[in-house]
Amino acid sequence: MSVSSLSAKSSAESLRSISSFGSAPDKLAPSVEGPMVWKNSELDPTKYVVNLTVAEVSEIRYAVISIKLQKMEPEQISKENFPLSEELSAKLAAASKQVHEGFGVAVIRGLHAARFNDEEAVIAFVGICAHTCPLRATDSYANQTLSHVLDATFRKVPHWAKDIGLAGSKITAKMDFHNDRFSGDVLAMHIRDDGGAGNGGEQYLASFWSIYNELLEKDPAVLETMAEDKWPFELKQKDAAPYLELGPTLLFSKGKPMCQLVKAPLLGGLYIPRDPSMPELSKEQMHAIHAVEEVAQKVCAKLDRQQGDIQLINNLSVMHARAAYGKTDGPSTRHLLRMFLRDPQNAWDKPDSWKHNFDDPFTPGRRQEIPIRDLDPWRKISGRESHG
Known part of the structure; x- marks a missing residue:
């Protein structure tokens, strides 16, 4: 399947990577076509869900046992040492093809039948992803590769963490549509517990290409604003003042629009407010945020979700959102494991001026931290996350 088919308005200029600092491109890339341009029910679960057979789940269980018997740390897991048959490995690799050239979404389903404990679930998640998108991202500040997405709002805040705050992955509030900025090409999540029926937390996806x-047809000024590298991102630091990083929220490479719009470092979050020293967004930037959200709400689809799913979402072309979840009388049981990944076989080219930002999480040799349980939701990454 072709990733995109450029319209007749295509020109050599619009096909170049947008790699200049300081201004919007002279011409926006033309409208895009292909399977990654979808709306609402066109995102068909029967086409993006990859069902594992009973035999394949058994294969994965044997691979998990092999890792445990070797007493191997999760960060050492690779495609080579997580033994799966060629057929199953190829089936998982095909899910990456769907994420990069199809809908931009794939869901690997059936793992819940294995009834893994916490340690085994992490091993299985890491091992399966090694056969799908083999490179794992590490946060350059906290060396964290795997995060636990859960409700930490009822936990007692230790004295040392009183000024850190909880990131969006640790609270129950709704999240508007966004992409996680410079975090990785593919967002991977493993559903350990969806919180139960009626508890909220539904997940929604929207094709940014749609x-x-x-917007290209009805309000192109929004896209021009997004492509300007004047967006004032606040990057938090532990034990130091935050710093300002200017950059775009829309980039292009070989005709592909790539969205990196995320609100938390631009507007602040519920538990992590924006520092007063940071500049406010311009009226054009605020209009762009609202315009993108409005269209996303119109074209979005609810993600088909079951316990045990591994969700793979293109973090460059598909925006994601979450409904609020949990109740007021106690913490929610909702629990997701999250990693950011890259598949060198299918990865998109990045614009030259921002290639370092996209590549930084995948710096070779950096230690990967993959915690089995989330015992410290106030860890230093919580004050710096560029998600949500």
């Missing part, structure tokens, strides 16, 4: 096409 959003792009509509």
Whole structure:
């Protein structure tokens, strides 16, 4: 399947990577076509869900046992030492193809039948992803590769963490549509516990390529604003003042629009407010945020979700959102494992000026921290996350 088919408006200029600092491109890339341009029910679960057979789940269980018997740390797991048959490995690799050239979404389903404990679930998640998108991202500040997405709002805050705050992955509030900035090409999540029926936390996806096409036709100034590298991102630091990083929220490479719009470092979050020293967004930037959200709400689809799913989402072309979840009388049981990944076989080219930012999480040799349980939701990454 072709990733995109450029319209007749295509030109050599619009096909170049946008790699200049300081201004919007002279011409926006033309409208895009292909399977990654979808709306609402066109995102068909029967086409993006990859069902594991009973035999394949058994294969994965044997691979998990092999890792445990070797007393191997999760960060050492690779495609080579997580033994799966060629057929199953190829089936998982095909899910990456769907994420990069199809809908931008794939869901690997059936793992819940294995009834893994916490340690085994992490090993299985890491091992399966090694056969799908083999490179794991590490946060350059906290050396964290795997995060636990859960409700930490009822936990007692230790004295040392009183000024850190909880990141979006640790609270129950709704999240508007966004992409996680410079975190990785593919967002991977493993559903350990969906919180139960009626508890909220539904997940929604929106094709940014559909959003792009509509805005290109009806309000192209929004896209021009997004492509300007004047967006004032606040990057938090532990035991130091935050610093300002200017950059775009829309980039292009070989005609592909790539969205990196995330609100928390631009507007602040519920538990992590924006520092008063940071500049406010311009009226054009605020309009762009609202315009993108409005179109995303119109074209979005609810992600088909079951316990045990491994969700793979293109973090460059598909925006994601979450409904609020949990109740007021106690913590929610909702629990997801999250990693950011890259598949060198299918990875998209990045614009030259921002290639370092995209590549930094995948710096070779950096230690990967993959905690089995989340015993410290106030860890230093909580004050710096560029998610949500």
